[in-house]
Every structure is written in structure tokens, then in C-alpha cells.
Amino acid sequence: MTKPFLKIEHVDKSFSRGAMTNEVLKDVSLDVAEGEFISIIGHSGCGKSTLLNIVAGLTKATKGVVFLQDKVVDEPGPDRAVVFQNHSLLPWLTCYENVALAVDKVFGRSKTKAERHDWTMHKLKLVHMEHAKDRRPAEISGGMKQRIGIARALAMQPKVLLLDEPFGALDALTRTHLQDQVMQIQAELKNTVLMITHDVDEAVLLSDRIVMMTNGPSARIGEVLDVPLARPRNRLELVSDRAYIAARAAVLKFLYERHRFVEAA
Numbered sequence: 001m002t003k004p005f006l007k008i009e010h011v012d013k014s015f016s017r018g019a020m021t022n023e024v025l026k027d028v029s030l031d032v033a034e035g036e037f038i039s040i041i042g043h044s045g046c047g048k049s050t051l052l053n054i055v056a057g058l059t060k061a062t063k064g065v066v067f068l069q070d071k072v073v074d075e076p077g078p079d080r081a082v083v084f085q086n087h088s089l090l091p092w093l094t095c096y097e098n099v100a101l102a103v104d105k106v107f108g109r110s111k112t113k114a115e116r117h118d119w120t121m122h123k124l125k126l127v128h129m130e131h132a133k134d135r136r137p138a139e140i141s142g143g144m145k146q147r148i149g150i151a152r153a154l155a156m157q158p159k160v161l162l163l164d165e166p167f168g169a170l171d172a173l174t175r176t177h178l179q180d181q182v183m184q185i186q187a188e189l190k191n192t193v194l195m196i197t198h199d200v201d202e203a204v205l206l207s208d209r210i211v212m213m214t215n216g217p218s219a220r221i222g223e224v225l226d227v228p229l230a231r232p233r234n235r236l237e238l239v240s241d242r243a244y245i246a247a248r249a250a251v252l253k254f255l256y257e258r259h260r261f262v263e264a265a
């Protein structure tokens, strides 16, 4: 691999409460190339969100470092945009204003007002939401809210897009549409993406590599699977593709045979 764009180096994370310490992550290291789409999959509670939050700069690692283009990540910044499972739009602003707010914050000095407007509209078009630009979050569906959240994240032109189960709260059909849109956007913008998912098919469909985490406590990266499928990818054609079936089976085997989830007693 060429020099990593994003580097997670020997990260440990423990949470302490009084005398109790919960070691969530143990020695997690990962190199991500520019433009790569990585999914992180693992059973509930293993520490996926904790890892994403460390990359976002929202949580501090107990040990280890994250580098983005050789710069240590130690606080949140516009170079790392996060999209959460439940949208975090401002309810009193329209869809346009929610995206424009981020654009003004990041490009207030470097782009003119007209350029910022065009930029905002371009991102709304990318997620096919320009028709609803004047509606408020309460007036649109859950899938539409997520699309605005994605538009807002893309509008910041982040170096890394961090997606924490972005489609987790959506129905299966909406989810399918959004996955296809994310693939199209990725083809156009070539973002570097780190996405948490519980959905094996979603991971295989979207990713260049799938990072599989062992169960916690002290979760670590158990395996990293390359997904050798050409792009653009078509979900219907992939159903009978041998490489797709093999990748899917490898992830399922990891999750349900080798690292089966055992509910704490």
C-alpha cells in the first residue's frame, strides 16, 4: 500500500467509573488509503462507535494515536465529517439551510456567497433532495433526513467521511436506495469513508475492505477482508457473483462461527 492517508496506530480505549475499568478496545491498528471505502463490522457493544469517535476526535484514545495525513487527530474538525444513525438536523432550519450552515462555516471566507449557494445546491442534488430544499426536517421522511445529513457532511468536503450506521434506522427499501446513492456519490467524489454497519450485505456491496472486530471487552481487529469486486457494482448482478458470495460467507463465518456473540449473563 502507498503511504496511508489515515492511520490508526495501536489504539487502546478504556472507560473508568470509580474503581471499575472497562477496556473496550485493545491495540487497534489500521491503515486506510485515500479514496478507500472501509466498513467496520462486529457484534453489538464491541466498540465500533468508540473507534469511530476516536477518529472523529470526539473521544480520546487511552493509548495510541490516529494520524490523518501525518497530522495527529486530537479534536473534532471539518476534515472529518460524521453522519450518525439518527439524523442531527436542526429542526428550525430548512433542508437547504441545514446544509448551507455547514458550507458557510467551512467556506465562509474562501468562497463567495454565490459559490456557496452553488456548492450547497450541488450537494443537495447529489442526494436527490433539491426538490425538498425548502422543507423542514419534521416535514420529510427518515430516509430523506439521512440524505440531508449526508449532503451536509459532503458539503464540508471532509478528508474522511465517518458513517455510524447511517442506514440503521431505515426500512429495507429506503436503505437500498440510499446504499445505491452512496455508491454513486463515492464514484463521483472518491471520498475516503469509514462506515460502521451491522449489515453483511451492505458491507460487501459498498466496501473495498471490511474490518471485522472481535467481541469485547478488549476488542481488536480480528480480520480484514478485501472485497475484490469491480465498480460500479450492481446489487442484482452480484447476487450470483462468486466473489460476492465468498466475501459474504467469510464475514458471516467470522461473526457467527468464530466470534459468535454471547449475551452477558
Ligand SMILES: Nc1ncnc2c1ncn2[C@@H]1O[C@H](COP(=O)(O)OP(=O)(O)OP(=O)(O)O)[C@@H](O)[C@H]1O
Pocket: 015, 022, 024, 042, 043, 044, 045, 046, 047, 048, 049, 050, 051, 216
Ligand atoms: N462514554 C462512555 N462511557 C462509558 N462507557 C462507554 C462509553 N461509550 C461507550 N462505552 C462502552 O463501550 C463499549 C462499546 O460501546 P460502542 O458504542 O463503541 O459499541 P458498538 O460496537 O458501537 O455497539 P453497537 O453496535 O451496539 O452500536 C460498551 O460496553 C459501552 O458501554
